[in-house]
Amino acid sequence: MINHETELKLQAYLDGELSPGEAKAVEDLTNRDADAWALFEELKLTKSLLAENELEVRLPESRGFYWSKIQRQIEREEKEQASEQTEAAASSWWLRFLAPAAALVALAVLVVVALRAPKGAETLVALDDSHEIETPLEETSSFSFQSEAAGMTVVWVDSHRE
Amino acid sequence: MKKIVPFGGISLATVVLFFVYSCLVRSGSTDLALQAQLVWGTNNDKPDDPKLKEVDAKVTERLRTALKWKNYFEVNRQNFIVRAGTPKKVKMSDHCEIEVENFGNSSIEVKLYGKGKMVVKKTQKIKPGELLIFAGDDKNDTAWFVVLSQSEK
Amino acid sequence: MSRKLDYPSAADDALVKAAQKADMQAFEELVARHRDKIYARAVSMMRNEEEAADLSQEAWVKAWQRLKQFQGEASFVTWMTRIIINLCLDQLRKQKRLRAESIEQLDEELGGVERQMPVVTPNPTERMERGELRQRIDEALGKLSCEHRTVLILHEFEELEYKEIAKRMQCSIGTVMSRLFYARRKIAALLAGWKREEFR
Numbered sequence A: 001m002i003n004h005e006t007e008l009k010l011q012a013y014l015d016g017e018l019s020p021g022e023a024k025a026v027e028d029l030t031n032r033d034a035d036a037w038a039l040f041e042e043l044k045l046t047k048s049l050l051a052e053n054e055l056e057v058r059l060p061e062s063r064g065f066y067w068s069k070i071q072r073q074i075e076r077e078e079k080e081q082a083s084e085q086t087e088a089a090a091s092s093w094w095l096r097f098l099a100p101a102a103a104l105v106a107l108a109v110l111v112v113v114a115l116r117a118p119k120g121a122e123t124l125v126a127l128d129d130s131h132e133i134e135t136p137l138e139e140t141s142s143f144s145f146q147s148e149a150a151g152m153t154v155v156w157v158d159s160h161r162e
Numbered sequence B: 001m002k003k004i005v006p007f008g009g010i011s012l013a014t015v016v017l018f019f020v021y022s023c024l025v026r027s028g029s030t031d032l033a034l035q036a037q038l039v040w041g042t043n044n045d046k047p048d049d050p051k052l053k054e055v056d057a058k059v060t061e062r063l064r065t066a067l068k069w070k071n072y073f074e075v076n077r078q079n080f081i082v083r084a085g086t087p088k089k090v091k092m093s094d095h096c097e098i099e100v101e102n103f104g105n106s107s108i109e110v111k112l113y114g115k116g117k118m119v120v121k122k123t124q125k126i127k128p129g130e131l132l133i134f135a136g137d138d139k140n141d142t143a144w145f146v147v148l149s150q151s152e153k
Numbered sequence C: 001m002s003r004k005l006d007y008p009s010a011a012d013d014a015l016v017k018a019a020q021k022a023d024m025q026a027f028e029e030l031v032a033r034h035r036d037k038i039y040a041r042a043v044s045m046m047r048n049e050e051e052a053a054d055l056s057q058e059a060w061v062k063a064w065q066r067l068k069q070f071q072g073e074a075s076f077v078t079w080m081t082r083i084i085i086n087l088c089l090d091q092l093r094k095q096k097r098l099r100a101e102s103i104e105q106l107d108e109e110l111g112g113v114e115r116q117m118p119v120v121t122p123n124p125t126e127r128m129e130r131g132e133l134r135q136r137i138d139e140a141l142g143k144l145s146c147e148h149r150t151v152l153i154l155h156e157f158e159e160l161e162y163k164e165i166a167k168r169m170q171c172s173i174g175t176v177m178s179r180l181f182y183a184r185r186k187i188a189a190l191l192a193g194w195k196r197e198e199f200r
Helices: A004-014 A020-032 A034-052 A063-096 A098-119 B004-030 B057-066 C012-020 C024-046 C049-069 C076-094 C101-110 C130-142 C146-157 C162-169 C173-199
Strands: A132-134 A140-147 A152-159 B032-042 B071-082 B088-091 B096-104 B107-114 B117-125 B131-137 B143-150
Touching (some): A034 C173, A063 A140, A063 C024, A063 C049, A140 B057, A140 B117, A152 B117, B032 B057, B032 B096, B057 B071, B057 B131, B057 B143, B071 B088, B071 B096, B107 B131, B117 B131, C012 C024, C012 C076, C024 C076, C024 C146, C049 C076, C076 C146, C130 C173, C146 C162, C146 C173, C162 C173
Antiparallel strands (some): A132 B117, A140 A152, B032 B071, B088 B096, B107 B117, B131 B143
16 A cells, blocks of 8 residues: 555656656656556546636626726725825824924814814715716715616615624 | 688697697606616525515516626516606605606606615616616625616507 | 727737726726636635625735736736735635644544545546536535645646645645645545446
8 A cells, every 4th residue: 555655756746846856766656556556547637637627607797897896996995095194194293293283283173173064964976977976975985887788877885884 | 811811820720739739748758757676686596575576587687787696576666757847756665765856858866865864866867778776785695776767658 | 109008909918017007997908808717716715706706806906006016927817816816815714714734734644534545537527518527526626625625726727836835825835735635536536426426
């Protein structure tokens, strides 16, 4: 019976992972040992069956829909990144000018809060170049895509609540 | 001279009739007959609620070309007419409502409400045979759809 | 004056160069060309279509963000495939479906069922249509442990060397060899079993 080390050597020979010297030794073994030869043949056949027969899978989404999701995620992440950078820049500025800025910022916050309060949640978000689309709630966003082939426009509503 | 009077009467009647007719035609063309379907998309073969019917095969096929779900079941269907300048609210479920405004020339504005709050507003043309769909994710990898189309005459 | 790129007929290299200059339309064309392959790799590794769709989408987003790092040493699709493989491996580790090496080694040293199997001839091709054979092979892959399946995919489908697989799976070359051996033997046994059923 072949030991495990030899089994792995046979496999490594099949996969072209042995040095020329080792490869020669394994070749000799398969020539004189029927068990080794049989195992080598099994591994070889399995390898060739797999290599030529991977199942073909297609993404079950239209080109337009799939791309619109990717584009939307790219835009969302770029926006988040930009706001993180702004925050980082703001925090370093704060560290240097913390004391004198504190009063100013507090004042600014008050003004912003006072100005924003009456507007409520009526924030307009333009998400589509070709059509007018609005998502007034802060916890939702939307994007639209068109499938000319299917004659349809889909407005996808995303809820950011986890 | 006598002949002029009846001819004038006919002319006047023709003008009046033409005016009335054109008014009727105009008002008819600006009324938009729409159909709204609340649809639930799933990969399951059967709906959670056995009362739900499968969406019409042609519409299902169209949905499948652009969306990933295998099966679509109709939760509710409403046929309604929207007159120009008079927005129409249509309740699709306890939580979902749409409001459609007809701008004429097949151009509409649709507001989608969820639990009484406006979620999204979309303005665009809806030609006969075209679908305008509002959609969102639901639980367990299912999705909801509000499918709007011009009613078939 | 620069000529406008004809996206559908442009080569991948030209589309990549354009996308590196923030041309989203060029990137969209690349997505459309290779999205099935990337999704298929995710499906084969995750065995779950929903997860695969999410991960492949994430892979394309990451590709856009890292596109400037792509120097063209390999083809664009090879580079993309590496991204999806790494995302799948990370996800499998997070879900603890990909076990730590120590546990795996212990399991294999004790000897699995595959260790005791007689040599078989897994040649079902004579009686099977190619589509059916592919289906059977996929079913057999689904019956393997996550570690065995992953190593097979990386070696047989992606043609990675032992060393590269070990690096990606964060284990030793010996473990890769062992996993690959058992995975192959199990697949052989499954295919041979089906063959026997066919002849019955």
